[in-house]
Amino acid sequence: MMDGMDVENGSEREERSPGRKFMMVLVMGFLLTIPLFVTWLLVYDRQSQSETAQQSIVSGWGGEQVFAGPKLVLPYNVALQETVEQNGKSVTRTNIVQREFFLAPEKVKLDSALKTRTKKRAIYEVVVYDTNVIGSAVFRLPDDFGRDGIAITDIDFTRAELRFGLSDARGLAGDNSVTVGGEKLVLKPGRGLGETGNSGFYAWVDASGLIEGGLEADFAVRFKGNESLTIAPHAGLTEWTVQSKWPHPSFTGSFLPEAEETKVTAKGFEAKYLITNLALGSSLVSMQVGHQVNPGRTGPMVHFEPDGGAVAASATVHLIQPVDLYGQVDRAAKYGFLIIGFTFVAFLLFDLIGGVSISSVQYILIGAALVLFFVLLLAFAEIIGFALAFVAASAATIGLITAYSASVLASWRRAGLVGGLLAGLYGAIYILLSLQAYSLLIGSLLIFAALGGLMFVTRRLDWSGSLSRVRR
Incomplete structure (x- = not known):
């Protein structure tokens, strides 16, 4: 009785049509999208x-820094x-109200050299830098200053402030110095600029020199940061020269x-920016968007940056890692359907x-x-980088499937064909990952060629017939 049932079940499996077999493989491929x-x-x-x-790793070192300034803040x-x-x-x-x-x-010149190093912890690493921004700035009242509705006699030049912005003030290090007219100023924390979220430092200065000229x-401002440095320009002319021995910069903003x-060479890079306020679309004078303070008497100066705390215009240098391994692995995984489908x-x-x-269990394995x-x-x-990892992982996978195929297909020759197919697939995927601009074109042609080959091989196959008839 049992022998008869076995023969009958075996006959059913043998007589299963190619179409049903194809649908079974398609369903198994769909199920594999879950682990993928x-x-x-x-x-x-x-x-x-x-x-x-x-x-x-960079906690306490300094974040991705944004540097802005200097700006003069004049109370009136x-x-x-x-x-x-x-x-x-x-x-x-x-009511007499004090605003600013x-x-x-009119012109600011900045020169910065980024001294880079790589900080590591376990398998993770990040690029950090230490820079000393050396610069000079020239301030003048605009020729049409009176049209802003402020009389020079209403301005208290002796209580002016010179403000600098730095997005992560924890990165400030070294002997930072600011001089005006040859006199060294005393720097104080806080009261930065809006471009840096009001983070930074300032100094009191007598700006009476603006009256006559x-x-x-x-x-010279030294600070530390990681991965990128951004300059927020706001002068009539901003001239920024930046250089580093890091060979992989990215200029954005x-x-x-x-x-x-x-x-940009293998030994580092050097870049120069020239930015005018005409390109920025902003005036050299910006008014405080404030409210009256202490009605009936002269109140304390209100410190408020009108720019809103966002970097509207910027020039950024990123110190990028040449290989984004997680991005590459993610892109490689998106070709998983291609590898499973071809195999x-x-x-x-x-x-x-x-x-x-070939049983469904063998397909699943x-x-x-x-x-x-x-x-x-x-x-x-x-651990070892993307390129070596791709070679190691593909070699291990090809070896495992080839050895298993030799048993499933009952032939080392057929197993060798499977191994060659996988080697070609992994090689094609590595090329696709390297040629980002043409990856869609090459991938489309590869799939088209495979579909054409499959149609040619199965052109005489009776998909509704039995496998026994096909094999005879």
Whole structure:
């Protein structure tokens, strides 16, 4: 009885149509998208852990710095009239309110050299830098200054402030100095600029020199940061020269350096920016958007930066790592469908045409090995880099599936064909990852060629017939 049932079941398996076999393989391939999706989540999780580790490495060192300044802050008095009801009568009174306006320099020149190093913790690393921004700024009142509604006689030049902005003031280090007219100023923390979220430092200065002419400030500010340095320009002319021995810079932001004065080599880079306030679209004078203070008497100066705390215009230099291994592993994992699909099609052809019976369990095991490739790639890449990791993971996967195929296909020759197919697939994927601009074109042509080959091989296959008839 049992023998009869076995023969009958075996006959049913033998008579299963190629179409049903194809649908079964398609369903198994679809099920493998679940572990493939979990692999993507693993990549994102490891990337998040890497970013957290990098933040802990640079904690206390200095973040991605934004430098702004200097700006002169000049207090002035304004008379405001208001009408109030007092004892049943309308009384008009005048309140003297102290406000401030911000004067950007006519010209500012900045020169910064980034001394870089790589800080590591376990398998994680981050690029940090130490820089000394040496610069000078020239301040002058605009020729049409009176049109702003402020009289020079209302300005208290002796109580001016010279403000600098630095987004992460923890990075300030060394003997920072600011001199105006040859006199060294005493620097105080806080009261930065809006471009840096009001973080930075300032100094009191007598700006009486603006009445008759100009005011020149020289400064040297040393600070530490990581990964990027941003300059927030606001002068009539900003000239910024930046250099470093780091060979992998990326220039971003609202403005790019002058092409003819930018050099990037294996030994480092040097770039020069020239930015005018016409390009910025902003005036050198900005008024305080404040409110009256202490009605009825002259109140204390209100410190408020009108720019709102956001970097509207910027020039940024990123010190990038040449290989973003998590990004590359993520892109490689997106080709998982391609690898699984090509491999399953190869085994399906051996099943339908080659006369080899392959069970669904064997398909699942082969698919699991293909998915495991991306986990191995991620694990190895964190230790030895992406290129070597790709070679190691692909070699291990090809070796495992080839050895297993020799038993499944009952032939080392057929197993060698599977190994060659996988080697070609992994090689093609590595090329696709390297040629980002043409990856879609090459991938599309590869799939088109594979589809054409599959259609040619199966052109006479009766998909509704039985496998026994096909194999005879």
